Amino acid sequence: MTSKFNLNCLVLGDHPRNIFPVKITWTDTVGDLKDTLQLWKVDLPVDDTLGRNHLDELELDHKTPLSPVDEIFEVFDSPPQHKHLHIVVQPLPAGVSRKASHLSIKLNCLVLGDHPWNIFPVEIISTEVVGNLKDLIKEKNQHEFNNFDAKNLKQWKVDLPIDDTFDGNLNELELDHKKPLSPVDGMFEVFDSPPQHKHLHIVMRHQ
Known part of the structure; x- marks a missing residue:
């Protein structure tokens, strides 16, 4: 041998x-x-x-x-x-280590307008792209997102602690002046450090 x-x-x-x-x-x-x-x-x-x-x-x-x-x-x-x-x-994409290529990112997500109790987790590999995240989110919300394609989801990165200040911070978000995440952005680019525990990481709405 x-x-x-x-x-x-x-x-x-x-x-x-x-x-x-x-x-x-x-x-x-x-x-x-x-x-x-x-x-x-x-x-x-x-x-x-x-x-x-x-x-x-x-x-x-x-x-x-x-x-x-x-x-x-x-x-x-x-x-x-x-x-x-x-x-x-x-x-591997430039700047991504072998270790990072197998790293799972766990994200807490919320549809804008939903109650905070409806925050849901999504797990994705760091070398996947935002477009893949859209597919995973649509899959987790099949009833709510049944009538449109995943590509029509607009997503924003946020970093809000889920505590007594959460509702106020969520209501103060000004997303109209903030650019949505591009579907071709790598997750390792969006989250260049691990997402914080017990924080909201992604908010979204459909067009």
Whole structure:
């Protein structure tokens, strides 16, 4: 199990001609491939259909990246096929550490106009974007948000302690002069430090 072999790898978004080999042994771990990358195992023939069909149809958002502690012989329980793509690579956003890429953020959210008793929690990974948060919020409020798409939610970041001052602080929010969160903002950008416990973090309304 010590013999070396090549894995054919491709950075997501690159042309298939930029596939590159990585030499590794069975006893190495996924972490030995690269610490600053997210990796997924695939098995796609490198032929005329690769760029046109297979790469465009990959749905990695619903697939867990390989764990850096997985050993290669666990990921590939049989030798990788010749002339196939074996690994796709996605660099982490600039400034995001490997640890942060797996960090869950727990947010307390409230629909504007609702009673504070209706504050609800949402958990999201720090490398996801505000648009993903919209989807999670709509999913948690299916009855209230049944008649419009998640994209029509406007969200603002707030930082209000949930205590005796909460109602007054909530009523004093002036959101008309505050820019809503952009759907393409990364959660690690919106919350560059952990959200405070027992605080309200996100308020929203639909357009």
